[in-house]
Amino acid sequence: MKNILQALVLVPVMAGVTVAQAAVPPKQVVESYMKAWNQHNPNQAASYFAKDGVFYDAAVGTPQKGQEAARDNVISVFINAVPNLKWEMTSTPIESKDGISFQWRFTGDNTGAWSKDTPATNKPINFEGVSFVRVKNDKIVYQGDYYDSATLNKQLGW
Structure with missing residues (x-):
């Protein structure tokens, strides 16, 4: 039996058939994604999408559809507004084969404008939230962020 199993594994390889590699675990994808955020690189962060x-920020309520929208309307906005940001996982994540959820903390100083109509406050921020992330083919297909926007707004003086 062992020889039959070995033959079944070796025949496709010897015949030139490409064997698919195992997918990257969702936690590894998210850790790399968060690292790009913490390196303040919106293009690199968006490359994980x-x-x-779809990027859904519950505080905003409008899903951002597509990699470019996630980069331009969420990732770049936060990185530009909080250029020294730090985003860290603060809980042991709950993982499945195609997703991960976890608590996090976001800290930094709001020294950049949020938009042309919302200038920097030059105030520190420190707020917590939860993300639900679904991964397919080593890419984020959905991120839902739920966080304490009342505390964030108070810290910013809004």
């Missing part, structure tokens, strides 16, 4: 991925 699927082209048609």
Whole structure:
């Protein structure tokens, strides 16, 4: 029996058939994604999103559809507004084969404008939230962020 199993594994390889590698675990994808945020690199962070991925920020309420929208309307906004940001996982994540959820803390100083109509406050921020992330083919296809926007707004003086 052992020889039959070995033959079944070796035949496709010897025949030139490409064997698919195991997918990157969602936690590893998210850790790399968060590292890009913490390196203040919106293009790198967005590269972890699927082209048609969805980023949902519950405080805003409008899903951002697509990799470019996630980069331009969420990731870049936060990185530009809080150029020294630090985003860290603060809980042991709950993982499945295609997703991960975890608590996090976001800290930094708001020294950049949030938009042309919302200038920097030059105040420190420190707030917590939870993310639900679904991963397919090593890319984020959905990220839902739920956080304490009342505390964030108070810290910013809004």
